[in-house]
């Protein structure tokens with residue numbers, strides 16, 4: 001195990017090149033969507049590195065060598081104590097190799113540095129249980145929760161989402177609607193009180209809603225597959241740098257992933273072969289690449305003067 005981790009760390013070093021957009025995709029403990037997550041970033045033009053959570057915890061890999069930190073879906077710790085709870089507690093309380101520090105300390109620094117965090121499904125659950133989403137108060141304390149679907153069952157189906165035009169997160173730039181699959185048992189967002197609900201709405205943090213055929217947010221099952229408050233499928237923090245959602249955009253990278261792809265192609269043979277989910281990854285990769293370019297130009301200018 002130790003040897004594997006050391007080799008992994010070496011690989012991380014060799015894969016990291018200056019200038020490229022670097023995505024770190026965490027895995028381990030029952031996470032199972034890391035390969036699709038990495039594929040999404042690679043298709044979007046970024047470098048994606050999958051590492052076991054322990055490699056980060058034990059200091060073999062630093063999140064600070066990356067631009068975007070990713071928490072994939074899956075069943076971390078078998079969903080014991082509630083999906084995402086154990087991993088969230090590990091992030092908050094487990095000390096890393098740097099004395100007195102936790103991974104949450106590192107993540108706070110990472111965000112303060114202007115970098116990005118994305119959680120999908122189980123990853124979203126981790127970010128919510130940790131309090132990084134919605135983080136209205138800015139002190140990373142849980143303010144909402146995700147719990148068992150109103151249907152009482154695991155839901156595995158396609159849903160349609162609308163992007164909140166008030167959301168300013170770069171992950172969703174230019175996207176209006178999106179079809180994506182959900183597969184979860186605990187995707188129902190519960191907001192504990194009206195004040196929190198109002199604050200989330202006022203800040204535009206409810207960035208993705210389940211919608212009906214008219215494009216309106218809906219609480220109707222199965223269009224809203226879990227009974228989420230605010231018909232919410234995804235949240236950002238007030239900076240827009242942290243984004244999480246229950247559906248799986250990384251599972252719709254090619255048009256052929258859609259259950260109705262054959263009819264769609266017949267109707268529109270010239271349509272793009274890209275899946276709608278890919279745009280989220282292209283957005284964030286383009287945003288980070290632009291930031292890199294601006295930074296490089298500023299450094300060059302400073303050197304000339």
Ligand SMILES: NC(=O)CC[C@H](N)C(=O)O
Nearest residue numbers: 073074121122184185186
């Ligand atoms: N696909 C997933 O990430 C599932 C998340 C979680 N295990 C749930 O069932 O709610």
